[in-house]
Amino acid sequence: MRDLLDRLDGWRDEQIEFLARLVNHDSGTDDVLDVNRAGAILAERLEGLGFALRRVATERFGDHLVGEKPGTGPKRFLFVGHYDTVFRSGTAKQRPFHIDAQGRAWGPGVYDMKGGLAALLYALRAHREARSRAWTETSVAVVFNADEERLSPTSRPVIEAEAKRAHSVGILEPARPGGEYVMARKGAGTFQLEVSGKASHAGLQPEMGASAIWDLAQKIAALHALTDFGTGVTVNVGSVRGGERPNVVAAHAAAEIDLRAWSQADADAAIAAMRRICEAPHVAGTTARFHGQIHFPPWPPGLPGTERLLQIMRAVGRDLGVEVRAIKTGGGSDGNHTSAIAPTLDGMGPKGSRAHSDEEFIEAATLLERTKMIALFLDRWAAEFEIVPPC
Ligand SMILES: [Zn+2]
Incomplete structure (x- = not known):
């Protein structure tokens, strides 16, 4: 353990520089060339660590590594x-990495x-250079994907x-603001509601019209009433048009629902309740279409x-003098998929x-701390995690 930690301490400045390099290469999901340039930095590191690397090319996004x-x-861990x-191309030029x-x-x-990626790569490097038992005995797989901010389609x-081949999965999403790990995430889905009515002159013949907006408005009220903070079910109509x-009496109205x-x-x-609400006409002469799906299954x-x-x-935290806490959150990640x-x-x-904003930051010292946590976690996992025997 001391060996791993000493190595990581010795690389502290170098690791920050590596993170700076990664951050200063923009990789906005839709900017495929940018993404692949940032991916090349990661690919080089993985190959340097002795990983056999496969690039999964897609038509719309950068390569998944x-x-x-x-x-x-026998054990296999997936990160x-x-x-x-x-952030789109040019953002790093405007506000490059700084501390x-x-x-x-x-x-x-x-x-x-990117902080999570830098943490993992150095944790693995420490294992490799220390020739740790965990490194020798454990199969380690990684997926670095390039389309998560578009919901990983x-x-x-x-x-x-990869999760099917692994005995456990670690997701490198950031810690919450208090340093908490994430142990559960809500399932999330997006739904569309389209209402068709009948146009008419609002002054001359209002009675000949069927207002799609009036119908939609009442459906929105009923949809929002499904939210129950007690059970955690939330319904949010996030856009309307x-x-x-x-x-003119409105012939069309539509909403997007989370x-x-x-x-x-x-x-x-x-979903059944939403469907009932959406398909029941409030305004005579209107019809409605409701569709959509759960994109992230619940991680209960x-x-x-x-x-x-x-x-x-937690045991790792005790070794390092760090209190380990975990929370559940309403936001989705690839952990929703792997946890199933x-x-x-x-x-x-x-x-x-402050993720997804220009005020996004990390506490720089926690890069090294989390790197140590990952390194020691892999160590303990390799030694202590019980594989459920195949039946
Ligand atoms: Zn993320």
């Missing part, structure tokens, strides 16, 4: 991190989630396939596999705040 390092033992950001007097590091994607099958001009829930049963019940709280990983992380397949722990990256 899938790496694999075999071990002599998942995305390297796309929400302020308070020790906060700034720059596009520094928190979500093309990387999801890649991640799920409709109508042409004030003196649904979140802790369990599939809650989600199914909410209290999964035994997640609890076990958290237990291991293999024990998953999320939020392994550095501590910071």
Whole structure:
């Protein structure tokens, strides 16, 4: 353990420089050339660590990187991190990586989630150079995906396939602002509602019209009333549009709806209720179409596999004098997908705040701290995690 920690301490400045380099290469999801340039930095590192690397090309996004390092033992651990950001090309030029007097590091994607990637790569390097037992015996796989900020449409099958081969999964999303790990995430879905009515002159023949807006408005009220902070089911109509001009009874109106829930049963019940609301006409002469789906399946709280990983992380925290806490959150990640397949722990990256904004930062010192946590976690996981025997 001391060996791993000493090595990591020795690389502290170098690791910050590596993170700076990563942050200063923009990788906005839709800027494929940028993304692949940032990916090349990661690919070089993985190959340097002895990973066999596969690039999964897609038509719309940058390449997903899938790496694999075999071990002599039966256990296999998967790390998942995305390297796309929400920031478009040129952002890093405008506000490059820097550390302020308070020790906060700034720059596009520094928190979500290039900090997590930099932490993992150095944790693995420490294992490799120390020739640790964990490194020798454990098969380690990584997926660095390039489309997470668009909800992982093309990387999801890649991640799920790797999760099926792994005994546990660590997600490199950042820690919450208080340093918490993530042990559960709500399921999330997006739905569309389109209402068709009948146009008419609002002054001459209002009775001949059927207002799609009036119908939609009442549906919105009923949809929002489904929100229950007690169960955690939330329904949010996040955008509406409709109508042409004030003196015409609106023939069309539409809404986009976000649904979140802790369990599939809650989600199914909410979707059924949403459908009932949407399909019942409030205004005679209108018709409605409701469709959509759950994109992130729920990662419910209290999964035994997640609890076990958290237990291991807590022991690591005791070794390092760091109190390990974990929370559940309404926001989705690739952990939603993997948790349904293999024990998953999320939020392994550095501590910071304000993701997806130009005020995004990490507490720079937690880069090294989280790197140590990952390194020692892998050590303990290799030694202590019980593989459920195949039946
Ligand atoms: Zn993220």
